[in-house]
Amino acid sequence: MFSTLDFDVIRRSWGYLFYEGMTFTLTLTALSALGGLIFGTLIALMRLSGYRLLGRIAGLYVDFMRSLPLVLVIFWFYFLVPYIGQWLTGASRPIRVGAFSSSLITFIMFEAAYFSEIMRAGIQSISRGQPAAASALGLTYAQSMRYVVLPQAFRNMLPVLLTQTIVLFQDTSLVYVLSITDFLGAASKVAQRDGRLVEMYLFAALVYFVISCVASYGVRRLQARISIVR
């Protein structure tokens, strides 16, 4: 069976697959994780704030995002954002957003819902004496969060945040619905062009598998180290 397969196609399309495809995938993963973490931390702070309305809004947002399939959100967002932009700015035509920006915004919003739950657990894991001590020294609520609570919450949650980022790395492949050339998109295009579906999809699976496995192993090592130092 393997005699009919031509794995040379991988060598021939190497540059396209990695310089174009993988670069896009990694950029999207990194920016989404960063944006999702910042936005997610804000949502977590809203949920934990004493203001019931803010907490309710943040809670609804998280529930809403977690109740929708990611691929649907990517799809809808791509088609909706130009019209929302038009409505917001009062322009005469739908705003051009571009596939990258659209998918980045989608991932940030989607991941924020997950990251916010992780950060919420992280903030709640800090004993109440810590913010009390910060307040007693004269730090404001914002300073106490910024310098005392969030650094500890972030450190405690780092392994979980990184694991979620590995999931995100795999999920970015869903941008194929927008015909974007991420790593899977590039592999798929080569596969279609050269008629090498089996080879390319096998190879793509292998690459995702290896990267995710190595990253997971790294996270486990890191987890072991943090738990000792602490």
Place this chain on the structure above:
Amino acid sequence: MIEISHVDKWYGPNFQALKDCTTSVAKGEVVVVCGPSGSGKSTLIKCVNALEPIQGGEIILDGIKVNDPKTNLPKLRSRVGMVFQHFELFPHLKIIDNLCLAQEKVLNRSHDKAVEKGKALLERVGLTVHANKYPAELSGGQQQRVAIARALAMDPIAMLFDEPTSALDPEMISEVLDVMVDLARDGMTMMVVTHEMGFARKVAHRVIFMDQGEIVEDANKDDFFGKPRSERAQKFLSKILSH
């Protein structure tokens, strides 16, 4: 310095933690607050710098009303040092950075000045060699001395101690009490929640005895240890002094 008048505090609608508490701490005075657990002594001291809100009465700190919504609480708190039962050092920061954080962020001191002040205070509590360690690397007694130094770094006008030795192993209690005794002899205004009656005898000017949210006895040290007027205080003293 600290005026507490007719303070009521409720936890939820059914539990009153403080009932009509009135007392005061004058400048340079050392006041020890004692009483059985659950008597409200920790709650009272936390109300002084508004870590706990009060529902009735008023607390005035150096002429500023603590329970006034218009009061700038962070600024007021930065002028009163507080030491906690469980130390509450910031575990992600080195000892010296624990001492510098609030100096820099609240008092806007330069980093160099903050470090200088921090090192001087570490020397005072005998921990200079540990400046670059993390809190988890220190013993409980050492951590509590760092916590005292951290509070002193803000040049406080008064110090509040909330059971500073209750979480310590017995052999570490004296090293913390020694620092507190020095502080008291230097004329620091102190309000100390503690069961350490030896400390009270040594440096306290007054002793407040609380039970079930009420101030039962508020007397000079000698009167308190000599002949407490209330039966409850007598009972309490006989229990903790009999060992």
